[in-house]
Amino acid sequence: MANFSAISDYTATIVNLLTPWDIITLSLLWVGLVVVYRIWFGPLASFPGPKLAALTGWYETYFECVQRGRYWVEIERMHEQYGPIVRISPWELHVNDPDWNEPYKVGSRVDKYHWYYKFVGSSDAAFGTSDHEKHRIRRKAQQGYFTLGAVAKFEPVLANITGKLCQRLQEFKETRQPVNLSNVFRSLATDVVTEFSFHKSYGLLEQPDFAAAFHKTLRDFPEIGLWHRHFGIILDLMDLMPRWLDIGVRTKEIVAAYMRGGTKQSSDAQVYERSNVIHQMLDSPELPVKDKTEFRLALEVRTFVGAGTETTGNTLVVMTYHLLANPDMAMKLKMELRAAQRASLKPLTYQQLAKLSYLSSVILEGHRYKDQHIPINTPVSTTQRLTHYNADIFPKPNSFLPERWMDPSDRRRLERYVQPFGKGSRSCVGVHLASSELYVAIAKVFMELELELFDTFEDDIVQVHDFFSPFPASEKGLRVLVQ
Numbered sequence: 001m002a003n004f005s006a007i008s009d010y011t012a013t014i015v016n017l018l019t020p021w022d023i024i025t026l027s028l029l030w031v032g033l034v035v036v037y038r039i040w041f042g043p044l045a046s047f048p049g050p051k052l053a054a055l056t057g058w059y060e061t062y063f064e065c066v067q068r069g070r071y072w073v074e075i076e077r078m079h080e081q082y083g084p085i086v087r088i089s090p091w092e093l094h095v096n097d098p099d100w101n102e103p104y105k106v107g108s109r110v111d112k113y114h115w116y117y118k119f120v121g122s123s124d125a126a127f128g129t130s131d132h133e134k135h136r137i138r139r140k141a142q143q144g145y146f147t148l149g150a151v152a153k154f155e156p157v158l159a160n161i162t163g164k165l166c167q168r169l170q171e172f173k174e175t176r177q178p179v180n181l182s183n184v185f186r187s188l189a190t191d192v193v194t195e196f197s198f199h200k201s202y203g204l205l206e207q208p209d210f211a212a213a214f215h216k217t218l219r220d221f222p223e224i225g226l227w228h229r230h231f232g233i234i235l236d237l238m239d240l241m242p243r244w245l246d247i248g249v250r251t252k253e254i255v256a257a258y259m260r261g262g263t264k265q266s267s268d269a270q271v272y273e274r275s276n277v278i279h280q281m282l283d284s285p286e287l288p289v290k291d292k293t294e295f296r297l298a299l300e301v302r303t304f305v306g307a308g309t310e311t312t313g314n315t316l317v318v319m320t321y322h323l324l325a326n327p328d329m330a331m332k333l334k335m336e337l338r339a340a341q342r343a344s345l346k347p348l349t350y351q352q353l354a355k356l357s358y359l360s361s362v363i364l365e366g367h368r369y370k371d372q373h374i375p376i377n378t379p380v381s382t383t384q385r386l387t388h389y390n391a392d393i394f395p396k397p398n399s400f401l402p403e404r405w406m407d408p409s410d411r412r413r414l415e416r417y418v419q420p421f422g423k424g425s426r427s428c429v430g431v432h433l434a435s436s437e438l439y440v441a442i443a444k445v446f447m448e449l450e451l452e453l454f455d456t457f458e459d460d461i462v463q464v465h466d467f468f469s470p471f472p473a474s475e476k477g478l479r480v481l482v483q
């Protein structure tokens with residue numbers, strides 16, 4: 001205490017001795033030193049890029065916040081001008097090299113870039129955890145739940161949910177009203193991930209407008225999160241508001257119910273052989289007790305819902321749009337599906353669907369076409385889009401062409417350049433659930449329904465903004481008429 005007051009007395013004496021001009025001169029000197037250090041002497045000084053980006057983080061803030069998730073376009077321009085490695089901020093490099101794969105290697109033990117993942121508002125769920133070791137333990141407590149075997153057992157329930165989707169869409173055949181498939185597919189994805197994870201679906205497919213307001217909230221959240229990344233405090237202030245985010249409240253309610261021992265019945269009255277993902281995390285011997293609190297588990301649950309909804313929903317939207325915009329492709333797909341169905345006595349399973357060459361080409365092309373920005377290390381990030389649109393690897397990159405995947409040797413060569421679920425220790429935990437959903441939903445929709453685009457154009461689908469997930473300029477969504 002004595003030391004502290006001595007230091008503050010000393011500081012006060014110095015400040016009293018300084019005139020306002022001295023303070024201005026010292027401040028300018030400080031700024032000058034920072035400029036000289038960042039541009040000429042810092043560890044990243046030798047890397048190319050715009051001087052303004054090397055000088056200040058406000059360069060990125062401008063493109064991200066004012067231009068609304070547009071730094072990816074500026075980064076693309078930087079690579080065209082400066083080459084494969086560019087400096088995109090005083091602290092960060094960006095790599096555009098399709099064969100550079102270091103951080104994805106299974107043995108790689110990189111930490112996540114804490115600053116980037118601030119957009120999720122908390123580092124308490126596995127997804128936003130920076131530290132490699134802490135993440136490993138949190139991830140281990142949940143990944144056993146999402147295995148291929150568990151997804152295979154879930155297939156009858158998935159078939160019921162996709163059946164419900166087709167049934168709801170049939171209603172629009174009579175009314176001749178357009179349907180917003182963007183909301184429909186996101187509702188499907190939410191119902192699947194909630195049913196699979198908690199044995200209790202949110203039931204969004206049953207809502208008359210397919211939960212349009214819920215999906216708007218999920219769309220707005222990452223943009224608000226982006227402002228939080230740059231300015232902090234924003235999500236904390238919103239958290240103080242009552243019921244500020246529907247999803248946050250609902251996940252807390254669900255976790256609370258399970259932690260009190262209440263095992264809610266599945267909406268399908270399905271009897272599950274195993275406990276749900278929350279129980280599994282609670283039972284995990286490795287997960288420390290401080291990580292088993294209601295608050296932290298609610299954050300994990302929120303991640304499952306958020307990560308499982310926008311991603312899968314958007315991929316389904318992109319694929320369906322292009323199939324409907326190219327009727328010859330839709331016809332080819334239908335013929336393949338009908339032939340496979342004729343040869344099988346039972347409804348086609350995910351495993352059977354995954355072997356169909358045209359359907360799997362559509363899915364791969366859907367993954368290539370849908371972009372995601374994935375920063376992978378503290379100072380180094382990369383953007384999948386740059387690889388996916390590299391014309392040397394994917395000729396005519398702006399065209400949706402499932403045909404490019406049809407030749408098996410081409411497919412083997414190209415597959416390494418499309419890694420929609422990431423790789424290594426931070427890869428997507430829901431990869432099998434998402435894949436089964438994509439195959440089953442596309443197969444069912446194109447086998448059972450006749451759809452026609454309604455007032456929807458490529459501009460309503462193509463990525464303009466990067467709010468972690470890709471977003472188009474308009475919020476109209478994919479609208480169709482059911483024939």
Ligand code: HEM
Pocket residue numbers: 126127128139193303304305307308309311312315372374375420421422425426427428429430431433434
């Ligand atoms: C087409 C659909 C999907 C795509 C393309 C996708 C893609 C990804 C990618 C690239 C990552 C790594 C992100 C990063 O670390 O920055 C990721 C992480 C994650 N995904 Fe997915 N995902 C999809 C669907 C799902 C589904 C259905 C779930 C359901 C549970 C899910 C849950 C998660 C979780 C929990 C993480 C964080 C994993 C960790 O950090 O350990 N995803 N996903």
